[in-house]
Amino acid sequence: MKFNPVTTNTWVPLTIQDESEPLLNIVSAENEFVTDEDGNVWIDAISSWWTMIYGHRHPRLISALQNQLQTLDHVMLAGNIHESAENLAKSLLELTNFDFKKVFYSDNGSNAIEIALKLSIQYYQNHPDFKARSEFIVFSNSYHGDSIGAMNVSGKNYFNRIFSELRFPTKEFPAPNCMNCPWGKQPTNCDTECLADLELSIKQNEYAGIVIEPLVFGANGMLFYDKKVLTKLRDLATSTDTLLIFDEVFTGMGKLGEPFAYQKAEVVPDLLILAKGLTGGMLPLATTLVSDFIYKQFLSKDPYKSFFHAHTMTGNALACSVGYTSVSMLQEFGLTKVRELEKKLNLYAISFQKKMGTSVENVRVMGGIFAFEWKEPVAHDEYLNPIGKQIKNSLRNFHILLRPLGRTIYITPPYTISDPSLEKIFLALETTLLGFLEPEKD
Numbered sequence: 001m002k003f004n005p006v007t008t009n010t011w012v013p014l015t016i017q018d019e020s021e022p023l024l025n026i027v028s029a030e031n032e033f034v035t036d037e038d039g040n041v042w043i044d045a046i047s048s049w050w051t052m053i054y055g056h057r058h059p060r061l062i063s064a065l066q067n068q069l070q071t072l073d074h075v076m077l078a079g080n081i082h083e084s085a086e087n088l089a090k091s092l093l094e095l096t097n098f099d100f101k102k103v104f105y106s107d108n109g110s111n112a113i114e115i116a117l118k119l120s121i122q123y124y125q126n127h128p129d130f131k132a133r134s135e136f137i138v139f140s141n142s143y144h145g146d147s148i149g150a151m152n153v154s155g156k157n158y159f160n161r162i163f164s165e166l167r168f169p170t171k172e173f174p175a176p177n178c179m180n181c182p183w184g185k186q187p188t189n190c191d192t193e194c195l196a197d198l199e200l201s202i203k204q205n206e207y208a209g210i211v212i213e214p215l216v217f218g219a220n221g222m223l224f225y226d227k228k229v230l231t232k233l234r235d236l237a238t239s240t241d242t243l244l245i246f247d248e249v250f251t252g253m254g255k256l257g258e259p260f261a262y263q264k265a266e267v268v269p270d271l272l273i274l275a276k277g278l279t280g281g282m283l284p285l286a287t288t289l290v291s292d293f294i295y296k297q298f299l300s301k302d303p304y305k306s307f308f309h310a311h312t313m314t315g316n317a318l319a320c321s322v323g324y325t326s327v328s329m330l331q332e333f334g335l336t337k338v339r340e341l342e343k344k345l346n347l348y349a350i351s352f353q354k355k356m357g358t359s360v361e362n363v364r365v366m367g368g369i370f371a372f373e374w375k376e377p378v379a380h381d382e383y384l385n386p387i388g389k390q391i392k393n394s395l396r397n398f399h400i401l402l403r404p405l406g407r408t409i410y411i412t413p414p415y416t417i418s419d420p421s422l423e424k425i426f427l428a429l430e431t432t433l434l435g436f437l438e439p440e441k442d
């Protein structure tokens with residue numbers, strides 16, 4: 001490999017700045033494949049950080065972009081509106097069956113979280129019946145982004161420990177863990193024991209919101225949990241007038257088999273955040289969907305009640321037009337595809353578990369996510385667990401792109417991945433991991 005993070009002009013993120021770290025120079029992409037400068041074709045098994053839900057360079061998205069370029073590229077959204085912003089907003093509201101009233105645009109997941117936090121705080125300030133509130137309930141294994149506010153409502157962990165001084169008040173509770181319930185319960189007999197401390201706290205304090213990734217904690221370990229947790233949180237939020245904020249940057253746009261995870265859980269939040277798959281990964285775009293009762297507190301001639309927040313590229317017409325097509329594709333075939341993928345992943349999970357035996361734990365599938373933990377003799381779950389990097393590097397021999405989260409290995413392929421590519425991923429995983437189990441030869 002000719003490039004490394006030290007010699008490139010680009011500061012490559014989430015990559016150790018060391019000359020021994022190889023960088024792939026990617027020159028083109030199509031469907032589930034990316035091609036490097038030497039002509040090697042790689043399978044993008046995590047769909048480039050969970051964005052390329054229809055694979056790379058889908059022709060429908062390309063033509064949406066080309067068509068939009070014929071008329072309008074970008075116009076500032078302050079004081080203006082345009083058709084592609086309106087089309088996408090309308091289609092998103094329709095897809096939520098109008099559980100929300102307004103769509104606030106931004107350009108990445110972290111910013112969309114910031115917007116939800118600021119809207120929540122201002123909601124209480126604008127509301128004549130409430131005192132100001134600004135503290136949020138957050139969860140230990142959550143990840144909501146890398147900007148200061150988004151980092152602040154994420155669990156305290158390896159990613160953000162350096163910046164702990166910058167934290168505004170939050171109250172962190174252990175993330176629900178239905179895969180290894182500390183109370184030894186199953187969803188069938190669970191009484192949401194894990195929320196007992198939270199329940200006590202929310203009844204004694206005035207929080208501005210509960211921030212959570214519904215059904216799956218993604219970047220912090222692909223932890224699945226039961227919808228009972230969300231039902232209970234909804235009840236607690238409603239009874240204490242606390243806002244419920246669902247971060248669906250990862251789980252939204254069909255990832256779990258429904259358009260949004262909140263629909264799968266049958267629990268409607270007050271604010272909903274989307275990004276990543278929104279444009280099928282083609283352009284940066286994010287949204288914060290706002291409930292009617294929140295929006296009403298901003299409906300005023302008084303400028304002090306306005307929400308003063310915008311990013312320069314907010315509602316970019318090219319991104320919105322691609323987003324609109326991406327939402328249409330989700331309804332036309334994306335959901336069918338992800339449900340078919342889930343069935344295939346479930347079959348692979350059974351044979352994978354059989355082959356790997358006790359060397360793997362928590363083999364699991366939800367929608368387009370397959371994950372498991374590699375059982376380490378000394379288990380530690382940190383992102384930095386070196387086994388993740390070893391597995392990632394070994395998979396490179398098979399031209400499979402993965403980014404394990406420490407000993408948690410997962411795949412999130414495009415919904416449209418072909419059967420031969422899926423087969424190749426599992427074959428590569430099994431061959432690599434069984435190789436790790438073989439005793440070292442002298």
Ligand SMILES: Cc1ncc(COP(=O)(O)O)c(C=O)c1O
Pocket residue numbers: 108109110111113143144145146213218219247248249250275276
């Ligand atoms: C659940 C969740 N929220 C927020 C973010 C931040 O999104 P972005 O990287 O677009 O800022 C991520 C990114 O991985 C995420 O997984």
